[in-house]
Amino acid sequence: MSAALDYNSAESAWEDAATAAALLAIDPPGVGGVCLRSLPGPVRDRWVQIARELLPAETPWRRIPINISDSRLLGGLDLTATLRSGRPVVERGVLAEVDGGVAVLAMAERIAPATAGKLGAVLDNGEVRLERDGLAERMTSRFGVIALDEGAEEDERPVGPLRDRLGCHLDLNGIPVHVAGGCEYTADDVAAARDRLDQVHCSDELAEALCAGGLALGIGSLRAPLQALRAARAAAALAGRTEVTQEDVALATRLILVPRATRIPEMQQPEEEQPEEQQETQETEQQEQEEPPPPPEQEDDERPDEEDGGEQDEDDQGQDEDEDEEQAPAEIPAELVLDAARAVLPDNLLQQMKIRELAQRNRSQTPGRAGALQQGGGRGRPAGVRAGNPGGGARLNVVETLRTAAPWQPLRREHDQTGRRVIVRPEDFRVTRFKQRSQTTTIFAVDASGSSAMHRLSEAKGAVELLLAECYVRRDEVALVAFRGRGAEVLLPPTRSLTRAKKGLAGLPGGGGTPLAAGIDTARQLTGEVRRKGATPVLILLTDGRANVTREGLGGRDKAQQEATEAARAIRVMGIRALVVDTSPRPRPMGRELAEAMGADYLPLPRADASSISSAVQAVTGTGR
Incomplete structure (x- = not known):
């Protein structure tokens, strides 16, 4: 198994993965989503099936292909309805349709950075902002994402900003097929947990423990502790509780914080206990060394006052010490998070992170796998459209050309005497841009x-x-x-x-x-x-x-x-x-x-x-x- 989920047994790994599917079903926008690293196969299909079955029947479920266009992703002009009615008609995109549900991102390791940026903006803002084709609309949309990561190499992963917005990071590679069974939770359990989620509270002590634990693990983003807190609340609701416990925090640590760890936390060495007699002897010697010399002799009638004053000073000092003890903040139980993290962290984490860091740094120039990008011409993958005339290898994009001309149809029909239903002018022409990797x-x-x-x-x-x-x-x-x-x-x-x-x-x-x-x-x-x-x-x-x-x-x-x-x-x-x-x-x-x-x-x-x-x-x- 990979370093992301190097557990003691495949059974425990699958159990945590199935629990993550239940947490996502309880609170898709809160948990953020799941980055599921697994090659296509029955194990991944079984997990996706469990995640789908745990959701309420009416929950939206949409798949986002890797080559999705901006108009289908965010929405745009409904070309057919616009040409039929003669006025601009808005078409809802996939992200607007999936409000309250789950979007499944296929081949997430190959998603274009621009598409990942648009998806991340919608996840952050909770709404789809449509400003294209002469339209300006805002549609509320809060959902979770299941990113199917099919990367075979260490550097084949979804872009960093997208992974950062997904709460649970799971790795199913290495889990045998016979282990990938069912889930101990049902759709009824998830429905009951959804109703109970608003009543679940988490103490400040445990919330601070998640933040301190994330910092000790080298996690620089604040999203991870917040997602872990929401996952812990969902876990408590799933267990039928209204208060987050240490068990819920440990589960959130394994699913959310550990896969993001960049360093192994140091173990606190307990101080060696000394015999009581030796401790008392050392304290006595220290007090004798620090005790100031006695004051010069004074008259007897002044001594009682000084003694009373000394007693009063000792009483005030004792009261101050008591007040300091009461005002001293309780120690943040970060060890609760770190103990759960140490149980599943791989021994060679630092070496793996170094290799991953080098690979990610050089990913923009991925030699050997693909050469430099070459734009233009009529070969390669589509890379958007641009205004221009067809010819010289450029291909006319009929749909985008009609989409550009559609908003102007009412005005053009008033000045056109031919009776044509659709009037297209040369300035409406749009040609497809292509890009390909050189050898x-x-x-x-x-x-x-x-x-x-x-x-x-x-x-x-x-x-x-x-x-x-x-x-x-x-x-x-x-x-x-x-x-x-x-x-x-x-x-x-x-x-x-x-x-x-x-x-x-x-x-x-x-x-x-x-x-x-x-x-x-x-x-x-x-x-x-x-x-x-x-x-x-x-x-x-x-x-x-x-x-x-x-x-x-x-x-x-x-x-x-x-x-x-x-x-x-x-x-x-x-x-x-x-x-x-x-x-x-x-x-x-x-x-x-x-x-x-x-x-x-x-x-x-x-x-x-x-x-x-x-x-x-x-x-x-x-x-x-």
């Missing part, structure tokens, strides 16, 4: 010098072969540049042939000096050729960063290092996506400095085999499948 060519520049051959060349060969296989599966092209001795050569021009790539790796010799500048120059020239063909180049440089051969093939470490830095800066100027993998057994500053000059990600791997190098490169550059 990606991954260029591996491998250091085959004596130092690398002695240290890591065999592991580098194995890692490159694994990465080449991944590129072959995606039908991308790969190229191989090797540098050793006095220069560099292209062992493998851009190709899709995996067999040819393996032969190039098998014939990769090792030994000699490190002409690093020549290797980078050769890779840069190859990236230029790739760009001229319309593809997107990605450069992966595997080296220890210690150059000792100049461009002329002569020795001289200082000059060779300077030339390597200059060649790396040329890569940065060209804006090439690059990664420097430091293959030396003990990483030195030269590798990091080279990556900074190149504007590339730096990945030191002093102790790693071919598989770990391949996995790390895929996580950083997004070259996973």
Whole structure:
């Protein structure tokens, strides 16, 4: 099972998942929704079926396809009714129709950021604001979302703002089919809990515990504690209570806070108990050290007053201490939340979060999986419409053209003598815009010098072969540049042939000096050729960063290092996506400095085999499948 729900058993994981479906059915807008990470299959279908059956029969249930248009999502002009009646008629979108219900978002990991932004705005405002096609409408809509996340890799997830607005994060991958049974709750239980929800209260102590626990887990968003509070109230209502208990808080922690955790909370070490006699001895010694010297002797008649005053001061001090104890706030029981979180947090959370952070950072430029976006032309995925005339590869969008012309029909008919029902003018023409990903060519520049051959060349060969296989599966092209001795050569021009790539790796010799500048120059020239063909180049440089051969093939470490830095800066100027993998057994500053000059990600791997190098490169550059 994945790190999101790494529980002790699949049974407990499914039990929590079924309970999450019940909480969503009780309060869809309050819980926000469920981000359901699972590949298509009977387990996911069973969970969706349970969520549907627990909802009241009249609850709206709408599916949102990944390629939904803005007019269908938010609403717009009802073209047929408008042309028939001769006046603008508003058509309600899916988000307005699902008010009070649940919207199911298919393939949420591939949703466009613009669509996710519109969906998030409606979730935040509780209303659909329609301002298009000459219309201005506001329609109330509060609902929950089930985002079906079918991502196979770590970086294949819905965009962050959308995940942040969904309360429960579930992972059903790894749950056997025979475990995915039913749910202990029924639709009648959910209906009774809905009626009881307004009467449920949560103490300030437990509410503060959720906030403090979320902060201790590294959750920066305030939405998560609020969603956890609403989920805890729904859990109490489901159990037939009107007061939130620690059990409800623990459940909300597992479902909402733990999947968002970015760090493991530290365990509080209890203070070692000392024997009472030793404690009393230490207190006595401390009091003797802090006791001020006695005042000088004074007359007897003044002493009673001082003694009375001293007694009075001691009484006042005792009263002040009592008042301070009464006014001191009670300790927030954050340990209640943290104990529930520690029971389900994975041991390798920090490593997984680091890889996920790198993958998300590089997601906007996902090399290997898809190249740069190219807009225009008549191929690719539709990317909206624009005003323009058809021709030259541009296709007329008939529906959007009629939609643009519809509001003007009454005015145009008054000045038209032909009797036409629909009058379309050239300024109404709308053409469809398309966008497509260009092909990606991954260029591996491998250091085959004596130092690398002695240290890591065999592991580098194995890692490159694994990465080449991944590129072959995606039908991308790969190229191989090797540098050793006095220069560099292209062992493998851009190709899709995996067999040819393996032969190039098998014939990769090792030994000699490190002409690093020549290797980078050769890779840069190859990236230029790739760009001229319309593809997107990605450069992966595997080296220890210690150059000792100049461009002329002569020795001289200082000059060779300077030339390597200059060649790396040329890569940065060209804006090439690059990664420097430091293959030396003990990483030195030269590798990091080279990556900074190149504007590339730096990945030191002093102790790693071919598989770990391949996995790390895929996580950083997004070259996973």
